[in-house]
Each structure stands twice: as structure tokens, then as C-alpha cells.
Amino acid sequence: MSTRKSQQPELATLLARSGQQMLAYIQYKVHDPHLAEDILQDSLLKALQAAPNLRSREKLVPWFYRIVQRALADAYRKRRRTQQAYQYYADTFEEATMSPEDRERICRCFQELLPTLRPAYRRLIEAIDLNGKRPKEVAAELGITPNNLHVRLHRARRQLRQRLEAACISCPHYTYFDCDC
Numbered sequence: 001m002s003t004r005k006s007q008q009p010e011l012a013t014l015l016a017r018s019g020q021q022m023l024a025y026i027q028y029k030v031h032d033p034h035l036a037e038d039i040l041q042d043s044l045l046k047a048l049q050a051a052p053n054l055r056s057r058e059k060l061v062p063w064f065y066r067i068v069q070r071a072l073a074d075a076y077r078k079r080r081r082t083q084q085a086y087q088y089y090a091d092t093f094e095e096a097t098m099s100p101e102d103r104e105r106i107c108r109c110f111q112e113l114l115p116t117l118r119p120a121y122r123r124l125i126e127a128i129d130l131n132g133k134r135p136k137e138v139a140a141e142l143g144i145t146p147n148n149l150h151v152r153l154h155r156a157r158r159q160l161r162q163r164l165e166a167a168c169i170s171c172p173h174y175t176y177f178d179c180d181c
Helices: 002-030 033-053 057-096 100-105 108-116 119-130 135-142 146-167
Strands: none
Touching: 002 033, 002 057, 033 057, 108 119, 108 146, 119 135, 119 146, 135 146
């Protein structure tokens, strides 16, 4: 047991000596100095917490590199998920924002059916789809979570779509911009 306790200061000394080298390696992999420092700090913390369970002194450096590799993989996964989320919301926001020309061409049945929706649904569609407000901003104004807002907006759009499909004969088969209703 005493050998395990003595390994922790030894590990700290070894990691401190090779810290700059490992930081350079991580920076090379992630191309972001701040993220590299975070990854190194997280890896050091995990290594120091797990050091008492390490059995072989000779395997300290390879063991720590495995910790760093796992932390890098986690960082890549997190970055990919974040980018996908940003892209999804950027695409959603771009689709939801209408130009003035498009707003003028909206079919008459859409303009007539919008007031027939529940008032809360109508306000959501007007704010987000027609006026281009950000969902996060609308959620804050309503005092609800962004997830709750997305559920309500989905329901509002579904209700409007159902009413448009019921009222319009030719629009759903072509485009709503060429409405003859």
C-alpha cells in the first residue's frame, strides 16, 4: 500500500516535467490552445485521482497517454455534437426567417387560417416563422424552456398544416406560393 501512496507524488513530478510536451501534443491535435489546456487539466486530474490504483511504475507514461487519448476522443465527440446542434439550429433559423418578397406571396388561405389557430400557437408562428425571432428569445419572453418552446412550435406548425391541407385543394400538391384558393 505504501508503494501506491508514494507513486502519487512521483506521478505528479513526472507529469509536471512532461506537461509542456503533452500540451504541445494536445494543441497539435485540437488546434485550440484553450481547449488543449482544458484537456490536459482534465487528464491530469483523472490521472492523479486514479494513481493510487496503478500497479506498475514503469507504465506511468503510457498509462497517462491513454488517458490523454481518451480525453481527446471525448473532446472530438463533444465538438462534433456541438457543431451538429449549431448547424441544426442555424438551418432551422434560416428556414424559419422569411424575406419580404416571400411574405407578400404567402397564399391567402394561410393568412385566413392563421387567426383560427389557438392564440398561443398563432403567436409562436408569427414570432418565429414570420418575424424571424430566435426561439431562445421567444422562450425567455414566454417564461418557458427552449425544449418546451420547440414542442409547442411543432404542435402549432402541425395544427396549421392540418388546417391548410383540409382547406386547400391544390396547394399541398404544388406549392403554397401558387395558391388558387
